[in-house]
Amino acid sequence: MTNSSPAPLSASSISIQKTDSPKPLVPNSQLLFGKTFTDHMLAIRWTHEGGWQTPEIKPYGNISLDPAALVLHYGLECFEGMKAYKGKNGEIRLFRPEMNLKRMNLSAKRLTLPAFDEAEFLKCIEQLLKIEERWIPQEKGYSLYLRPTFIATQPSLGVTSSNEALLYVICCPVGPYYPTGFKAVSLYATREYVRAWPGGTGNMKLGGNYAPGLVAQKLAADNECQQNLWIFGEEDKITEVGTMNLFVHLKTKEGETVLISPPLDGTILPGVTRYSILDLARQWDEFKVLEREITMHEVCEAVQEGRVIEMFGAGTACIVSPIKKILYDGKHIDIPLDPNNSEAQAGPLATRFFETILDIQGGDVKSEWSHVV
Numbered sequence: 001m002t003n004s005s006p007a008p009l010s011a012s013s014i015s016i017q018k019t020d021s022p023k024p025l026v027p028n029s030q031l032l033f034g035k036t037f038t039d040h041m042l043a044i045r046w047t048h049e050g051g052w053q054t055p056e057i058k059p060y061g062n063i064s065l066d067p068a069a070l071v072l073h074y075g076l077e078c079f080e081g082m083k084a085y086k087g088k089n090g091e092i093r094l095f096r097p098e099m100n101l102k103r104m105n106l107s108a109k110r111l112t113l114p115a116f117d118e119a120e121f122l123k124c125i126e127q128l129l130k131i132e133e134r135w136i137p138q139e140k141g142y143s144l145y146l147r148p149t150f151i152a153t154q155p156s157l158g159v160t161s162s163n164e165a166l167l168y169v170i171c172c173p174v175g176p177y178y179p180t181g182f183k184a185v186s187l188y189a190t191r192e193y194v195r196a197w198p199g200g201t202g203n204m205k206l207g208g209n210y211a212p213g214l215v216a217q218k219l220a221a222d223n224e225c226q227q228n229l230w231i232f233g234e235e236d237k238i239t240e241v242g243t244m245n246l247f248v249h250l251k252t253k254e255g256e257t258v259l260i261s262p263p264l265d266g267t268i269l270p271g272v273t274r275y276s277i278l279d280l281a282r283q284w285d286e287f288k289v290l291e292r293e294i295t296m297h298e299v300c301e302a303v304q305e306g307r308v309i310e311m312f313g314a315g316t317a318c319i320v321s322p323i324k325k326i327l328y329d330g331k332h333i334d335i336p337l338d339p340n341n342s343e344a345q346a347g348p349l350a351t352r353f354f355e356t357i358l359d360i361q362g363g364d365v366k367s368e369w370s371h372v373v
């Protein structure tokens, strides 16, 4: 009897083909983000009839696609960004990887790409990491960035759900975002373009969300700002910073100290770093933690009244990115960094989140968030 039900993704059948020409490692000091790739990649094909095929770890290399592949025409693609770390004792660690894989399945669902078993996919990633171990830098602040990617490969010039897909993972060794210490950024509050809207896809990590952001990034650069600040709606609600979640630490008019991050209303990417910062702040229990809307008007007023303490972005690449200035409607708004140090490039709260998360990621501080491979 034949079993015709499509196969689930299974790590136990993984096939491993090692490269015969390993590349030389790049010295840490020469690493540029996303430019150096390791020796191997993980690739898993899916077809509607057969389901998930044998996961393959194979030499890093080009993939071949039909020029009519759906991904190339209608953007049926989603991805993730996560990091592997090597701690002092040489153990390989991932930071809350289950959150990335869950988010990836949600992104895939929005594109009608098939669901995968997150635990089995994680086992395949772990195998890849063991093979690529020599590429995981041990120096603090360095890591191996992983890019899980999911593409629709069916050749079709009709907009349709794909009956074939490829899930793959590539890896890049990366250095600290700010090699010489924090550099607080200036932001251009973008009125001209919108990143995400209710009912849209801003809460997912679809490739199609990012290309339209380049023009906003260019506009920020043309205005001598490093990043753009995404605002939304008639009230100019603050949503995200470039490709990071946003945090505002302020004193309310009533004198209460709060940490605010915009709520997950469908326009905000639910960042793993965002969750971690909110969780840590709630554990510390030193000020109120709020997931609520915040407008440019509220920030401007609080700055004028001396109530803003710090603002920062948060994401996997940099952990936290302090904010020093916002260009809004032609006016420069100065955001405080550290009241006790006029030279500082980061405030005490941003620095504390940065150091706490870095210590957990490297295994210097024990935490269930750090997943040993």
Ligand code: PMP
Pocket (backbone or CB within 6 Å): 081, 205, 240, 242, 243, 244, 245, 269, 270, 271, 272, 273, 274, 314, 315, 316, 317
């Ligand atoms: N917002 C956007 C739009 C992003 O692309 C990212 C990076 N994935 C983030 C926020 C931060 O998410 P995370 O903390 O999971 O990296």
